[in-house]
Amino acid sequence: MSNASVSAGGNTLTLPPKQKIEKNKLGPSTETLLTMGAAKSEEVGETLQKSAQLDPGFPERLREGFVDRYNKLIAQGAKGDDLFVEMWTWAGGTGKDKVREAAGLCILTHLFIICDVFEK
Numbered sequence: 001m002s003n004a005s006v007s008a009g010g011n012t013l014t015l016p017p018k019q020k021i022e023k024n025k026l027g028p029s030t031e032t033l034l035t036m037g038a039a040k041s042e043e044v045g046e047t048l049q050k051s052a053q054l055d056p057g058f059p060e061r062l063r064e065g066f067v068d069r070y071n072k073l074i075a076q077g078a079k080g081d082d083l084f085v086e087m088w089t090w091a092g093g094t095g096k097d098k099v100r101e102a103a104g105l106c107i108l109t110h111l112f113i114i115c116d117v118f119e120k
Contacts, residue, residue, distance in 0.1 A: 023119050026080060030080075037108065037110070041113050066091070090104075091105070092105060
């Protein structure tokens with residue numbers, strides 16, 4: 001995976017995920033989850049590009065929803081692994097639907113990689 005990713009707003013140069021993981025004080029368990037989610041990051045990006053053909057505003061609304069939730073959790077004092085788990089729970093539901101839970105992890109990881117959520 002390269003350090004350059006394309007987001008809805010254009011090209012975005014990102015920090016390598018390892019540096020971003022350290023900067024956000026994410027532990028080994030979260031790093032493992034991000035590694036799993038990263039396996040589908042490119043596919044998530046492609047899906048968002050395709051969805052934009054049907055609804056041009058969808059990728060931005062999705063990103064804004066994640067950023068809004070992230071900012072609310074930060075304001076409540078969430079950080080590190082707890083912040084990541086809260087974001088994942090929000091994105092993936094209650095965990096009763098394993099497909100949704102996996103999709104939530106993949107979308108959250110994609111947004112993490114392209115620096116739309118979490119500190120750069």
